[in-house]
Amino acid sequence: MTINGVxxxxxxxxxxxxxxxxxxxxxxxxxxxxPARAQPGGPPVLDTVITPPQLQLVCPQIIDIVTGYxxxxxxxxxxxxxxxxxxxxxxxxxxxxMASGDIVNVTMDVSANGSFALTGLMTLVxxxxxxxxxxYSGKPVDDRAVLYLLxxxxxxxxxxxxxxxxxxxxxxxxxxxxxxxxxxxxFEAYQLICSYEKRLFNPDNVAVVxxxxxxxxxxxxxxxxxxxxxxxxxxxxxxxxxxxxxxxWWDLSHSCSPADMNAIERAAEAFAQQLVA
Numbered sequence: 299m300t301i302n303g304v305x306x307x308x309x310x311x312x313x314x315x316x317x318x319x320x321x322x323x324x325x326x327x328x329x330x331x332x333p334a335r336a337q338p339g340g341p342p343v344l345d346t347v348i349t350p351p352q353l354q355l356v357c358p359q360i361i362d363i364v365t366g367y368x369x370x371x372x373x374x375x376x377x378x379x380x381x382x383x384x385x386x387x388x389x390x391x392x393x394x395x396m397a398s399g400d401i402v403n404v405t406m407d408v409s410a411n412g413s414f415a416l417t418g419l420m421t422l423v424x425x426x427x428x429x430x431x432x433x434y435s436g437k438p439v440d441d442r443a444v445l446y447l448l449x450x451x452x453x454x455x456x457x458x459x460x461x462x463x464x465x466x467x468x469x470x471x472x473x474x475x476x477x478x479x480x481x482x483x484x485f486e487a488y489q490l491i492c493s494y495e496k497r498l499f500n501p502d503n504v505a506v507v508x509x510x511x512x513x514x515x516x517x518x519x520x521x522x523x524x525x526x527x528x529x530x531x532x533x534x535x536x537x538x539x540x541x542x543x544x545x546x547w548w549d550l551s552h553s554c555s556p557a558d559m560n561a562i563e564r565a566a567e568a569f570a571q572q573l574v575a
Contacts, residue, residue, distance in 0.1 A: 299407070299408045299526075299527075299530065299534070300405065300406070300407050300408075300417075301375075301376065301377070301405070301406050301408060301526075302403075302404065302405045302406075302418070303374065303375045303376040303403075303404060304358065304374070304376070304401060304402070304403055304404075304422065305355045305356060305357060305358065305374065305376040305378075305401075305402055305404050306355075306356050306357060306358040306359070306399065306400065306401055306402070306425070307353065307354070307355065307356075307396045307397070307398060307399070307400045307401075307402055308353075308354040308355075308356050308398050308399075308556070309351070309352070309353055309354070309387070309391055309396070309397065309398045310349075310351060310352040310353075310354060311351055350383045350384040350387070351383060351384060351387045351388060352380050352382075352383045352387055353380070353381045353382045353383070353387040353390055353391055353396070354378070354379070354380055354381065354556045354559075355376060355377070355378060355379055355380075355381050355402075355404060355556070356370075356378045356556055356560065357370040357371050357374035357376065357378065357560075358370075358371045358374060358401055359371070365571065367567070367571055368567075370560070370564075372521050373521075375524070376404060377538035377539060377540050377545070378539065378546060378555075378556040378557050378560060379414070379537070379538065379539075379555070379556060380555065380556060381416060394419060394421065395421070396421060397424070399424075399425035400421055400423065400424050400425055401421070401422045401423040401425055402419055402420060402421050402422060403418070403419070403420045403422055404416070404418065404419055405417050405418030405419075406418075408530075408534050408537075408538065409534065410531040410533065410534060411531075411533050411534075412531070412533035412534050412536060412537035412538075413537070414534075414537065414538070438495060438496050438497065438498050439496065439497050439498065440498045440500055440503060441489070441497055441498065441499055441500075441503065442503040442504070443473070443499070443503070443504050443505075444504075444505045444506075444507060444570065445469055445473065445504070445505070445506045445507070446507050446508050446510055446566040446569075446570075447464055447465075447466065447469060447506065447507070447508030447509045447510065448508065448509065448510050448512055448562065448566070449508070449509040449510060449511045449512060450512055450514070450550065451511075452511065452512065452513055452514040453514035453550055453551040466506040466507070466508060469506045470501075470504070470506045471484070472484060472485060473485045473486065473499070473501075473504050473506070474486045474499060474500075474501040474504055475487065485499060486499035486501075505570075507566070507569065507570045507573065508566075508569070510565055510566050510569045511565070511569075512550065512561070512562055512565045512566075513561070513565065514549070514550050514551055515547075515548065515549045515550070515551075516547065516548055516561060517544045517545075517546065517547035517548070518544065518545050518546040518547070519543060519544055519545070520540075520542075520543060520544070520545055523542055523543055524540075524541075524542045524543070525542065527540065527541055527542040528542045530542065539555065539557040546560060546561070548560075548561040550562070
């Protein structure tokens with residue numbers, strides 16, 4: 299099966315992250331054992347996981363004419379998948395000269411076993427390179443940021459993090475200093491020092507939102523059924539996260555695919571939009 303359409307490139311930098319280990323499963327005993335002395339140490343609660351760089355294909359963003367907020371283009375018919383990761387992602391990005399936000403025309407062949415091959419890729423619009431403020435022009439750049447505190451308690455028993463223990467007030471003090479912050483302990487100070495005072499982090503341009511409840515599982519429906527996907531094998535549907543009626547289904551307890559990331563992004567943006575409605 300061949301799928302063709304217009305999508306958007308998203309490049310995710312690789313970074314170390316913490317994964318919470320589920321509690322150990324203890325075997326059931328037929329009789330009560332004698333009291334045992336507590337052993338020091340034990341298995342670590344968190345493991346450090348290195349997430350490799352990923353070059354992802356996602357749907358382009360458009361501005362909703364009713365709300366004025368960005369949203370995924372409902373006329374996007376492409377699956378949201380990882381095109382390459384690790385060294386292959388960096389090589390592919392350099393080969394095609396792509397960056398996050400670029401709009402591309404993509405053609406891919408999908409096999410019944412769920413594997414797919416990219417057979418065509420052409421950049422239409424270099425979206426991320428418009429109005430770039432990464433070059434110093436003699437005037438400090440005033441950055442803007444929104445920090446979302448996410449609540450994954452809808453995934454109980456899967457090793458996901460408990461509701462965010464960090465409150466918006468404490469997170470705000472970590473980003474920008476107040477009267478109780480130690481000198482140089484905020485992200486604002488880090489940004490100012492490391493950029494040699496070329497990038498500013500004004501508290502008026504920083505917002506902390508949350509905790510944001512994120513649904514553990516879910517699925518989106520196509521605006522209209524996809525006759526071209528009728529008969530898609532189960533393996534192919536699972537790999538693409540779409541079939542003739544649904545697209546972008548997610549399960550945060552088992553994976554972190556582009557479809558899962560987009561579910562988190564939608565939940566966070568919807569929560570923030572309700573606050574300012």
